[in-house]
Amino acid sequence: MSLALNASWAAPLQSQWNFTAASCVQYSAFLSFLLSGDIEKVDNFYRTVPVGTAMDFMRTMVPDDWTPQPSDKDLFLWYDAFASGNASWTDATQDSVFGITFEECGSTICPYLNWNGDADLSGIGMMITYYIAAIFSTIYYIVLTPELCAAYGRSLPWVSKTTRSRYGTCIAGFRESLQGTLDATLLFAISMLVAAVTRYVQIHLHPDKTYSLYGLMDSVFLSAFSIFPCFILQSLSHELRRRRVRLFMWLLVLIFAIVVDVEYNKYFLDVFSSEDKLEATLGTEQEFGQFVWLALCQSIPLMDSLETTLKVGHGLMVANCSWWVYYVVAGLGGRRWRPAIEAKAGKLWKWWESARLWLRVGNGLLCLAVMWTFLGLFTVYRADIAKKAAGTDNDSEWSFGQVLTLVTWIPIFVDLTVFYIYGAKEGHAGKMPSKYKVVDNTQEMIGGHVSYQPTFGDEKNAVRNDSLEQDRPDSSNFISRQDSWLED
Structure with missing residues (x-):
């Protein structure tokens, strides 16, 4: 039987509720309050839903040919019956609401999930x-x-x-x-x-x-x-x-x-x-x-x-x-x-x-x-x-x-x-203490090795620095005279 809320209006049975994909926005807004927290810890999510969202949701449940159509007061009292425990959803009703929202409404619910990003x-x-x-x-x-x-x-x-x-x-x-x-x-x-x-x-x-x-x-x-x-x-x-x-x-x-x-x-x-x-x-x-x-x-x-x-x-x-x-x-x-x-x-x-x-x-x-x-x-x-x-x-x-x-x-x-602006030599010199001197090491014998870095056009005389036989600390053409062999 219908739930009698006042002398002038009776709510439809849950089996008579209107479920259509045309109400996706209302379903999504309502269910988002359930989905925004841990589902196992929600005792009464009805109380967390804003009044306007709840009334919009309940209005979509009323069949178009139901007479008389409810007023805002009727909708509020109807929803309050569920929130206070005087009425409850049947399994079929829950399946219908969730089913339409998840299967037919698609991404309509996305803006209501309060996705925070990262x-x-x-x-x-x-x-x-x-x-x-x-x-x-x-x-x-x-x-x-x-x-x-x-x-x-x-x-x-x-x-x-x-x-x-x-x-x-x-x-x-x-x-x-x-x-x-x-x-x-x-x-x-x-x-x-x-x-x-x-x-x-x-x-x-x-x-x-x-x-x-x-x-x-x-x-x-x-x-x-x-x-x-x-x-x-x-x-x-x-x-x-x-x-x-x-x-x-x-x-x-x-x-x-x-x-x-x-x-x-x-x-x-x-x-x-x-x-x-x-x-x-x-x-x-x-x-x-x-x-x-x-x-x-x-x-x-x-x-x-x-x-x-x-x-x-x-x-x-x-x-x-x-x-x-x-x-x-x-x-x-x-x-x-x-x-x-x-x-x-x-x-x-x-x-x-x-x-x-x-x-x-x-x-x-x-x-x-x-x-x-x-x-x-x-x-x-x-x-x-x-x-x-x-x-x-x-x-x-x-x-x-x-x-x-x-x-x-x-x-x-x-x-x-x-x-x-200043070139390689001055650029390196600016990073070093004044007691060190940066010198051009393009073709200078140091420790018995020729440390040579080719410029464009000097490919024939190139000595690669990634060879196993090379063990020099820096690939730069410019080194410190006082610190030429400190690798670490």
């Missing part, structure tokens, strides 16, 4: 930082690849001598600031990886708390992205300046990257591996609303593309571990072992010598492609989220940490400017 990793300041890192590494690759070829006694046919001469000062600025830029990008990558590890560690330390699935995902994608500018710049570096320190920094990158990948596969992907694990997670660690977002609001094709790019990126990271092992071997005595290796390998060693240049150039180009694919896909993914969140996404807001992250790139701009 300003710490995908805020506007952080996105600018990612683009700065990507643009810098791309410019360095374009400018310094011809010089890398010159160091191997090769030249690029489309780079004329006139071009080399005209832009020599600009190229020198990039060459001399390369090591500092590589250090900065390595520190940036390590900080991104540590941030990702910290997020997953919190799950183990506090399993009863709620964590953002979006935050767990983008920490993996963006920390992986941050490694590729380092790969690109390293492919251009003639020498590992401060070799042991640089190798240790790369070791940290490799270790943290492995930890992040293991945690991502163990926790995040494992949640979706079975129905039981998903159910357990729904009731404990995660908000049910987050899964509704992932199911209805997130672009599955974009997520699949990011997953594929992540797998390709991880494969490329594994391949790049080989050069790290190569330099470790060189640091442990490669110069002593080289004659024996060269004699035993024979033609294979000569092939390796000639192929190494193109491996470095090709590796840098491949890393460029993966890096921009990562960044492009994530930019589109972030824009898609912002559109569906309709203003509730906090990624467009600035935070104190984002400003600090941007400031860390200022020294690179300063280095480039100083080397461009």
